[in-house]
Amino acid sequence: MTPVSGPLFIFDLDNTLYPPEVSLWRIVDARIERYVQEKLGVDPATAKHVRKSFLKEFGTTLRGLMHHHGVPPVEYLDFVHDVPIPEIVPPRPDLRRMLSGLPGRCVVFTNGSESYARRVLDALGVSDQMEGIYGIEFMEYIAKPSPYPYTKLLQATGATASASLFCEDVRENLVPARELGMFTVWVGGREESSPAHAVVRDVCDLPGVLDRFLEPKFSGGNR
Numbered sequence: 001m002t003p004v005s006g007p008l009f010i011f012d013l014d015n016t017l018y019p020p021e022v023s024l025w026r027i028v029d030a031r032i033e034r035y036v037q038e039k040l041g042v043d044p045a046t047a048k049h050v051r052k053s054f055l056k057e058f059g060t061t062l063r064g065l066m067h068h069h070g071v072p073p074v075e076y077l078d079f080v081h082d083v084p085i086p087e088i089v090p091p092r093p094d095l096r097r098m099l100s101g102l103p104g105r106c107v108v109f110t111n112g113s114e115s116y117a118r119r120v121l122d123a124l125g126v127s128d129q130m131e132g133i134y135g136i137e138f139m140e141y142i143a144k145p146s147p148y149p150y151t152k153l154l155q156a157t158g159a160t161a162s163a164s165l166f167c168e169d170v171r172e173n174l175v176p177a178r179e180l181g182m183f184t185v186w187v188g189g190r191e192e193s194s195p196a197h198a199v200v201r202d203v204c205d206l207p208g209v210l211d212r213f214l215e216p217k218f219s220g221g222n223r
């Protein structure tokens, strides 16, 4: 894609576009746990241990299952994302307002599947505000925080890293974005130990830190 000018706003999905008080991610996480137990025929404690080692070695449970157990990714994703999302995720008019005020394109960048992300965005009421959804299929199952999907995302959107802002709740996932040159915002993070340029309590507080991202690059004029 040829380079596109103007800022690109990149959003993680779970616990970023909705707060952790919404229990969706905990429910998905419990289904991942159950999938590992059933697939491998192990007890909960062993499943926990296996998952921990997969996360350490591969970044996601799915990659470990694919590598060591030949699990088909579609089967796994369908199982773990089989959740009644509209019953769990309420609409967020405040998020809709915030996104509509952003001076650039918005995309979702998630380790979840694209159809899951679409259902969550529908429930939040912000689907039409996202130019694209870049999920685990787009990443070729090489999830964040591997640097690969970040560079692939920039290529696909035609954005430069320096014109991109990335919002995310998982600390480690911010690091490759910052190393690439994106402006990084840690949603729900802690100022003291932040690897990000800015910390916000909730994604709807993003406008409060935008000046630091926009001014040096998009204010025009040489100062």
Ligand SMILES: [Mg+2]
Binding pocket: 012, 013, 014, 015, 016, 168, 169, 170
């Ligand atoms: Mg997240």
